[in-house]
Amino acid sequence: MNPSPKRVLQWEDNVCYVCRRDSRISEGFPISFWGDAEGVYACWMAPAWSINQQGFVHPGVIASIVDDAMGHAIYHSTKLACMTAEIAIHHHGAIFPDHPVQIQGWAQVRNRRVIQAHARIVTATGTIAVNASGKFVPAPSHMQPPSPSAYF
Numbered sequence: 001m002n003p004s005p006k007r008v009l010q011w012e013d014n015v016c017y018v019c020r021r022d023s024r025i026s027e028g029f030p031i032s033f034w035g036d037a038e039g040v041y042a043c044w045m046a047p048a049w050s051i052n053q054q055g056f057v058h059p060g061v062i063a064s065i066v067d068d069a070m071g072h073a074i075y076h077s078t079k080l081a082c083m084t085a086e087i088a089i090h091h092h093g094a095i096f097p098d099h100p101v102q103i104q105g106w107a108q109v110r111n112r113r114v115i116q117a118h119a120r121i122v123t124a125t126g127t128i129a130v131n132a133s134g135k136f137v138p139a140p141s142h143m144q145p146p147s148p149s150a151y152f
Contacts, residue, residue: 018031018064018065018067018068029044029046029047029050029061029064029065031044031065031068031103033068033069033072033076033103033105035072035073035076038106039073039076039077039104039105039106039107040069040072040073040076040104040105040106041102041103041104041105042069042102042103043100043101043102043103044065044100044101044102044103045097045098045099045100045101046061046095046096046097046098046099046101047097047098048097048098049097050097051097054094055096056094056095056096056097057094057095057096057097059089059091062089062091062095062121062130063087063089063132065103065121066087066089066103066105066119066120066121066130066132067084067087067119067132067134069103069104069105069119069132070084070087070105070107070117070118070119070132070133070134070136071084071105071117071136072105073105073106073107073117073118073119074107074109074115074117074136075145076107077107077109078107078109078112078115080112080115080138080139080144081138081139081143081144081145082115082136082137082138082139083136083137083138083139084134084135084136085114085134085135085136085137086134086135087132087133087134087135088132088133088134089130089131089132090130090131090132091129091130092127092128092129092130092131093123093127093128093129094129095121095123095129095130099123099124100124101121101122101123101124101129102121102122103119103120103121104119104120104121104122105117105118105119106118106119112138113137113138114135114136114137115135115136115137115138116133116134116135116136117133117134117136118131118132118133118134119131119132119133120132
């Protein structure tokens with residue numbers, strides 16, 4: 001039997017514009033990531049204001065989303081908050097606002113000095129629209145979130 005998925009990395013005063021949950025702040029993308037034995041995932045629909053000139057979700061928004069997915073995957077597997085050292089993003093198709101997608105992330109932990117992670121965004125039809133990979137380094141101790149047991 002697989003353990004139930006758990007919400008990943010939600011804590012009081014989280015200032016991340018991608019995953020924060022603060023009703024006083026309307027900007028950003030309050031995405032809730034859930035973790036299981038394979039990694040993390042979230043369901044998301046891009047807001048209409050996140051589009052570029054061509055009418056699909058701006059690549060800068062996509063970069064933020066996959067970067068956050070990889071960070072959550074690393075935290076889920078190591079309980080370390082990390083900073084992005086390098087990121088590569090490959091777009092295979094457009095993501096449109098108000099269309100549901102699933103964001104997936106997973107980590108490959110070989111050592112705790114440089115951690116590799118991957119993410120992808122999958123459309124409702126099962127098409128992979130974005131693949132990403134990155135290298136991350138642990139954030140300094142004063143930038144680590146509170147207790148890793150802060151799952152909801």
